Amino acid sequence: MSLLEVRNLKIYYKTPAGYVRAVDDVTFHVSKGEVFGIAGESGCGKSTLVHSLILRKPPMEHAGGEAVFKGRDLMKLSEEEARKIRYTELSIIPQYAMNALNPTKKIKDIVWDLAREHGHTNRSEVEKLLRERLAMVKLTPKVADMYPVELSGGMKQRATMVVSTLLNPDLLIADEITSALDVTTQRVVLELLHHFMEEGIVKSIIFVTHDLALLDKIADRIMILYAGKMAELGPTEEVINEPAHPYTQLLLNSLPRMGVQYKKQKLKGIPGYPISLLNPPKGCRFYTRCPYAMQQCKNEEPPLVKVGENHYAACHLLGGENQ
Amino acid sequence: MSGIKRYLIRKTLIYTLTFFLAVTIDFIIPRMMPGDPIGVLLSRFATLPEATKYLHGYFVQAFGLNKPLWEQYLSFWNAVLHGDLGVSIYYYPKPVTEILKAAIPYDLALLFPALVASWFVGNWLGAIAGKNRKLDSYLMPVFYFLQASPYFWFAILLSYLFTFKLGWFPISGAYSYGIIPSLSWEFIKDYLYHWILPFLSLFMVQLGGWAIGMRNMIIYEVEADYIRYLEALGASERTLMKHAFKNAMLPQVTGLAIQLGLLVAGNVTVQIVFSYPGIGYVLMQGIMNQDYFLIQGAFLVIILTVLIANFTIDLLYALIDPRVRTSYTEEGG
Amino acid sequence: MSLKRTLRIALKNSKFKVGIAIVTIMAIFALLGPLTTPFDNMGYYPIKFGSTTFPKPTTPSLPPMSQDTVYGPSGVVNVTHYLGTDSFGRDIYAQLTYGMRSSFFIGIVAGGLATLLGLLIGFVAGYKGGWTDESLMILTNIMLVIPTMALLIIIAAYLPYRGTGIESLIIGLTAWPWAARAVRAQTLSLKNREFVNLARLSGLSDLRIIFDQIMPNMVSYVFMVFILQFGGSILAAVGLDFIGLGPTRGMSLGIMLQQAVLWNAVTLGYWWWAIPPGLVIAILITGLYFINTGLDEVFNPRLRRGGE
Numbered sequence: 013m014s015l016l017e018v019r020n021l022k023i024y025y026k027t028p029a030g031y032v033r034a035v036d037d038v039t040f041h042v043s044k045g046e047v048f049g050i051a052g053e054s055g056c057g058k059s060t061l062v063h064s065l066i067l068r069k070p071p072m073e074h075a076g077g078e079a080v081f082k083g084r085d086l087m088k089l090s091e092e093e094a095r096k097i098r099y100t101e102l103s104i105i106p107q108y109a110m111n112a113l114n115p116t117k118k119i120k121d122i123v124w125d126l127a128r129e130h131g132h133t134n135r136s137e138v139e140k141l142l143r144e145r146l147a148m149v150k151l152t153p154k155v156a157d158m159y160p161v162e163l164s165g166g167m168k169q170r171a172t173m174v175v176s177t178l179l180n181p182d183l184l185i186a187d188e189i190t191s192a193l194d195v196t197t198q199r200v201v202l203e204l205l206h207h208f209m210e211e212g213i214v215k216s217i218i219f220v221t222h223d224l225a226l227l228d229k230i231a232d233r234i235m236i237l238y239a240g241k242m243a244e245l246g247p248t249e250e251v252i253n254e255p256a257h258p259y260t261q262l263l264l265n266s267l268p269r270m271g272v273q274y275k276k277q278k279l280k281g282i283p284g285y286p287i288s289l290l291n292p293p294k295g296c297r298f299y300t301r302c303p304y305a306m307q308q309c310k311n312e313e314p315p316l317v318k319v320g321e322n323h324y325a326a327c328h329l330l331g332g333e334n335q
Numbered sequence: 336m337s338g339i340k341r342y343l344i345r346k347t348l349i350y351t352l353t354f355f356l357a358v359t360i361d362f363i364i365p366r367m368m369p370g371d372p373i374g375v376l377l378s379r380f381a382t383l384p385e386a387t388k389y390l391h392g393y394f395v396q397a398f399g400l401n402k403p404l405w406e407q408y409l410s411f412w413n414a415v416l417h418g419d420l421g422v423s424i425y426y427y428p429k430p431v432t433e434i435l436k437a438a439i440p441y442d443l444a445l446l447f448p449a450l451v452a453s454w455f456v457g458n459w460l461g462a463i464a465g466k467n468r469k470l471d472s473y474l475m476p477v478f479y480f481l482q483a484s485p486y487f488w489f490a491i492l493l494s495y496l497f498t499f500k501l502g503w504f505p506i507s508g509a510y511s512y513g514i515i516p517s518l519s520w521e522f523i524k525d526y527l528y529h530w531i532l533p534f535l536s537l538f539m540v541q542l543g544g545w546a547i548g549m550r551n552m553i554i555y556e557v558e559a560d561y562i563r564y565l566e567a568l569g570a571s572e573r574t575l576m577k578h579a580f581k582n583a584m585l586p587q588v589t590g591l592a593i594q595l596g597l598l599v600a601g602n603v604t605v606q607i608v609f610s611y612p613g614i615g616y617v618l619m620q621g622i623m624n625q626d627y628f629l630i631q632g633a634f635l636v637i638i639l640t641v642l643i644a645n646f647t648i649d650l651l652y653a654l655i656d657p658r659v660r661t662s663y664t665e666e667g668g
Numbered sequence: 669m670s671l672k673r674t675l676r677i678a679l680k681n682s683k684f685k686v687g688i689a690i691v692t693i694m695a696i697f698a699l700l701g702p703l704t705t706p707f708d709n710m711g712y713y714p715i716k717f718g719s720t721t722f723p724k725p726t727t728p729s730l731p732p733m734s735q736d737t738v739y740g741p742s743g744v745v746n747v748t749h750y751l752g753t754d755s756f757g758r759d760i761y762a763q764l765t766y767g768m769r770s771s772f773f774i775g776i777v778a779g780g781l782a783t784l785l786g787l788l789i790g791f792v793a794g795y796k797g798g799w800t801d802e803s804l805m806i807l808t809n810i811m812l813v814i815p816t817m818a819l820l821i822i823i824a825a826y827l828p829y830r831g832t833g834i835e836s837l838i839i840g841l842t843a844w845p846w847a848a849r850a851v852r853a854q855t856l857s858l859k860n861r862e863f864v865n866l867a868r869l870s871g872l873s874d875l876r877i878i879f880d881q882i883m884p885n886m887v888s889y890v891f892m893v894f895i896l897q898f899g900g901s902i903l904a905a906v907g908l909d910f911i912g913l914g915p916t917r918g919m920s921l922g923i924m925l926q927q928a929v930l931w932n933a934v935t936l937g938y939w940w941w942a943i944p945p946g947l948v949i950a951i952l953i954t955g956l957y958f959i960n961t962g963l964d965e966v967f968n969p970r971l972r973r974g975g976e
Binding site for chain 2: 810812819825826846906929943945952957958961
């Protein structure tokens with residue numbers, strides 16, 4: 013059963029030079045109980061995509077499509093309705109998790125300010141829950157009475173995770189939360205997310221990252237975005253082991269392979285830079301960097317093609333009669 | 336050692352050093368300047384034989400001109416610590432300490448309300464401007480103009496408008512000639528009536544600075560990560576502003592230290608415009624009549640007041656900003 | 669960001685444009701204004717008598733745009749007092765434009781000196797760190813607490829003869845502390861940026877790192893500090909002049925205001941004597957603040973507001 017259904021979603025940025033098409037016709041769904049991974053290079057639109065689900069502020073604009081969350085289209089909700097859904101049903105751990113907490117407010121005060129505006133009336137109950145959850149992520153419950161400035165970076169990261177999930181949201185968005193962390197802390201964070209799922213604190217997670225190796229460990233399904241378009245979407249195992257889109261293949265090649273020592277592995281970046289999203293070419297957006305580029309790629313946009321059970325990719329190499 | 340303790344020790348050290356330096360400056364400058372001002376000083380008393388005699392005694396004690404420098408320095412300290420700041424030439428034979436003591440209440444009654452009121456109103460207006468873009472485009476130039484005005488010029492402007500043009504308020508003094516200062520209702524009314532224009536001059540100019548500071552801080556804070564986070568978790572506009580306001584306000588508290596110096600200087604000039612009998616007016620008399628003891632004494636009193644005020648502000652700050660406690664725990668600071 | 673590019677962006681900022689316009693007009697007034705008046709810097713009409721010049725007062729207390737006549741050796745001269753005359757028959761417009769000139773002089777010299785000192789002290793403290801930083805910051809904090817005006821008063825009071833140059837010097841020598849603090853903070857943040865670390869790792873000398881890596885990134889910042897010091901110095905000088913510690917000879921905007929107050933210009937209703945000197949200063953400094961805010965918005969996009 014799907015919790016979130018995104019269909020043909022378009023999110024643009026309005027700039028003096030025109031619209032930047034950061035998310036351009038993206039369709040996917042997130043089921044209950046699943047971890048949905050979104051991957052791509054920085055600037056591919058993955059952050060824009062998830063943030064648009066939560067809050068659209070100028071210059072970000074909704075330019076088409078819908079995002080139905082538990083039966084309601086997030087794109088059509090009034091400001092007040094959307095505000096109420098946030099935190100209680102749809103929550104986020106931001107990229108800047110270490111700086112997300114107001115340095116001059118005690119953590120319990122921050123939490124209470126938020127909880128009170130989402131219908132909670134019993135302060136001691138909220139604080140009790142906070143202390144329990146802090147203990148769950150192996151922080152001392154005293155952290156509730158501390159100011160964020162008194163915590164170390166790793167402690168702040170965990171505290172933010174607790175704050176974000178305190179009211180048991182159905183869907184949790186984790187936006188690049190591991191990119192600033194060292195490998196050990198990354199593992200801890202992944203374990204915690206896993207734990208949140210097991211305990212039923214969150215039902216589903218959208219995990220956004222530029223690191224496919226991480227998704228291999230945590231995600232059930234993966235969507236690869238390139239320049240605002242979907243490149244590939246499918247079950248993790250298949251996408252990692254049998255990538256259909258040249259971009260996914262290159263992305264995987266640029267990773268150190270599992271089980272191979274770093275020194276022996278030559279890291280291959282993908283040459284070139286993503287195209288400008290201000291006036292994207294009409295053909296395939298990966299055309300400029302694709303090693304297999306053909307004449308057709310320049311002029312025609314490749315449709316999403318089914319390449320396996322629940323596995324889709326958009327590339328002319330795969331044919332492209334049907335979807 | 337706890338962070339607060341460390342912070343307090345450090346601040347006390349700085350203020351003690353500052354006081355020490357201020358007294359030293361007060362001691363050194365008359366001795367460093369060209370033209371032997373102390374000689375000039377003594378010669379000014381040639382017409383007052385009685386004064387020369389008294390002053391000679393004072394010089395031997397406080398300046399001890401025939402003693403080695405370090406001994407002079409020690410006796411100067413001795414005199415300062417005993418509250419002996421010499422004798423005024425202009426108000427001879429009144430001791431400087433006595434003149435300053437009589438003037439200080441007028442200063443405090445102007446400075447303190449002006450500082451506190453401008454801080455609150457300025458921060459409030461600044462926060463409004465920071466939040467409301469449309470209002471901001473009208474308010475900002477006004478704030479800047481206020482901040483850019485010399486205090487005493489603003490005082491002249493007010494007195495031209497409210498005294499010459501409208502005739503609402505008196506132009507000089509702290510109370511009317513016929514009235515003897517007392518705690519009667521009549522005197523208080525008369526006093527407030529004379530107080531309002533000098534107060535407004537200080538208040539308005541100072542307000543501009545606070546408002547600009549707050550406006551910039553609010554614009555800055557509203558974009559901060561923690562605000563974005565609260566917003567993403569569905570906090571209301573009111574809660575967002577509450578959080579942003581507190582953090583924007585903190586630098587404004589430390590700003591009090593710098594503003595206080597400017598305000599004290601502004602106060603000196605404003606008092607001259609209104610012939611208001613505080614330290615500023617006394618200082619002007621001292622300067623016009625080359626009354627060096629009076630100038631030196633006023634200098635010390637002004638600095639001491641500013642030091643005490645700053646120390647109070649620092650104590651207050653340690654209470655409201657938790658970051659003080661952490662940044663002073665390790666070798667930081 | 670290259671200087672040219674910075675300027676191009678800055679010129680799109682409306683606050684910066686307004687500020688530049690105000691300051692430019694004032695600078696032209698200070699520079700060329702004296703050429704537009706027959707009166708000298710004190711507002712007297714100079715009458716040449718052989719090789720010597722005698723400053724001659726004209727009719728006192730005339731309101732703005734008054735016609736007046738001066739009797740000289742070569743006959744009667746008709747003059748216009750654009751801003752009237754003071755109680756001593758001196759032309760206000762002439763005093764104002766010459767006064768602006770000396771204000772600009774003080775702003776540039778004192779503001780420049782304070783910026784330089786602040787830059788040096790703040791930079792050394794921030795870059796060297798440790799013990800040097802500690803002692804320089806204690807000095808800075810002490811200087812910050814002592815009200816500059818009080819310090820100026822005590823120094824100026826003991827100088828029997830003072831000129832604009834000395835005045836600039838003592839203002840410059842006392843106004844640097846907050847600039848030092850600001851520059852130090854900026855240096856600290858730049859010091860730990862990646863490109864500086866990279867330069868250090870590659871074995872560049874301290875001086876090379878400072879001039880090649882850090883300085884270019886601080887030019888804009890230092891310019892903003894200078895703008896504020898420029899304005900602050902002008903205000904300090906006006907205040908000093910007003911309480912009678914300005915140049916012992918000559919005229920300035922502060923001295924004009926002092927004399928206006930001493931000779932009851934307000935109670936006599938001579939607004940043209942008491943108001944304009946402060947007004948031009950307030951407008952000039954407002955212009956400086958506008959430039960500063962404009963630049964702040966250019967360099968610090970977080971402060972930028974829509975439509976600018």
